[in-house]
Amino acid sequence: MPKALIERVARYHQIASRAGESGQSQVSSAELAEYVGVDATMVRKDMAIIGVGGRPKVGYFVGDLLARLNDVLGLSRRNEAIVIGCGGLGSAIARYPGFARYGLKIVGVFDSDFSKVGQLVGEHRVLPMEKCKSVIEVFGVRIAIITAPGSRAQQLCDWLITRGIVGIWNFAPVDLRVPPNVAVRNENLGIGAAQLIYHVNNRTTPTAPAP
Amino acid sequence: MPKALIERVARYHQIASRAGESGQSQVSSAELAEYVGVDATMVRKDMAIIGVGGRPKVGYFVGDLLARLNDVLGLSRRNEAIVIGCGGLGSAIARYPGFARYGLKIVGVFDSDFSKVGQLVGEHRVLPMEKCKSVIEVFGVRIAIITAPGSRAQQLCDWLITRGIVGIWNFAPVDLRVPPNVAVRNENLGIGAAQLIYHVNNRTTPTAPAP
Numbered sequence A, B: 001m002p003k004a005l006i007e008r009v010a011r012y013h014q015i016a017s018r019a020g021e022s023g024q025s026q027v028s029s030a031e032l033a034e035y036v037g038v039d040a041t042m043v044r045k046d047m048a049i050i051g052v053g054g055r056p057k058v059g060y061f062v063g064d065l066l067a068r069l070n071d072v073l074g075l076s077r078r079n080e081a082i083v084i085g086c087g088g089l090g091s092a093i094a095r096y097p098g099f100a101r102y103g104l105k106i107v108g109v110f111d112s113d114f115s116k117v118g119q120l121v122g123e124h125r126v127l128p129m130e131k132c133k134s135v136i137e138v139f140g141v142r143i144a145i146i147t148a149p150g151s152r153a154q155q156l157c158d159w160l161i162t163r164g165i166v167g168i169w170n171f172a173p174v175d176l177r178v179p180p181n182v183a184v185r186n187e188n189l190g191i192g193a194a195q196l197i198y199h200v201n202n203r204t205t206p207t208a209p210a211p
Helices: A003-021 A029-036 A040-050 A062-073 A088-095 A097-102 A129-139 A150-162 A189-201 B003-021 B029-036 B040-050 B062-073 B088-095 B097-102 B129-139 B150-162 B189-201
Strands: A079-084 A104-111 A143-146 A167-170 A183-186 B079-084 B104-111 B124-128 B143-146 B167-170 B183-186
Touching: A003 A029, A003 A040, A003 A062, A003 B189, A029 A040, A040 A062, A062 B189, A079 A088, A079 A129, A088 A104, A088 B088, A097 A104, A097 B189, A104 A129, A143 A150, A143 B189, A150 A167, A167 B189, A183 B189, A189 B003, A189 B062, A189 B097, A189 B143, A189 B167, A189 B183, B003 B029, B003 B040, B003 B062, B029 B040, B040 B062, B079 B088, B079 B129, B088 B104, B097 B104, B104 B129, B124 B129, B143 B150, B150 B167
Parallel strands: A079 A104, A079 A143, A143 A167, A167 A183, B079 B104, B079 B143, B104 B124, B143 B167, B167 B183
Antiparallel strands: none
């Protein structure tokens, strides 16, 4: 799927999850469209692409929609992950309650700073880096969330890949490079800041009604 | 500019900033292309759109490129911001060193939890929410970074907008709605997780050379 479609599908999944959790049984293409910020025609096209059938004036059944979205995104299986780096951001991620919905399960939190090892971060006790290899093997971990300092992030990333990690979620302030058989997502606060500032400077001002 | 172009421009800005900081005076379209993950033809088209001239076999002068990108994105002026919510994520953002490059200056850090008020977070002393209105007025703050709990985020956002905030950078785990004359950027860890997992499950495996 193209990148923009994957992002929309992830958003459909989020709204469907919330609808399901709040006991809603149906969701309309208009609701999905409003949440994702596209028009209802695009929602219906997307649903056709991923093979979800809707009904006129009813919309989509939340259960069916969610099952299909879980399949498409690969969220049906459990995805074990580890967090490397236990500063403010790493701790916040390790405690983030919203990952269960995605089958993402954090099974280990690591730091190279011995003063942090042994501390509790949410439900996780911080482990020393020497234990990382074993945890990856024991739990079959595929995803590593990196919040280590930028200076060490690429080296760490390369090492994790040799240990069998195939998905890197990077919050260090550098863009990490990975081989083509590894997935990487670089969260980049700077890029976010630049985009927000552009939009602040190019806001649509509400237009006055025509005279 | 369309959304995808804005994101590429933000990335060109990041690579140009780094090149400048490391003393590099020129950058080629191939380097920019590799970093952004597009081809060099698209880089040259983008540069033509934003009005940056390059030279064959030389590329772009970093100083000129950066000046133009700063203008396009609106990063030349200083953008004052406040952080609301001082948990792990809020503290990490308040201490993030990379914002200076974007003219983004955090001038106040707030929390409604009195046990946090008065503590130091990096160079910032945590202020009580009652001081928020004054800080916005005194510094002409336009941007608010919200890391408050999801349950309170929308109400907080609405109030900030009445106080003159025109850009909301939201890290709370809900998507915030704003009027059309306000810019919002919802950072959504769940959407990030779903996209990464999709890519982990749909990795391109290195293809063997044709026989």
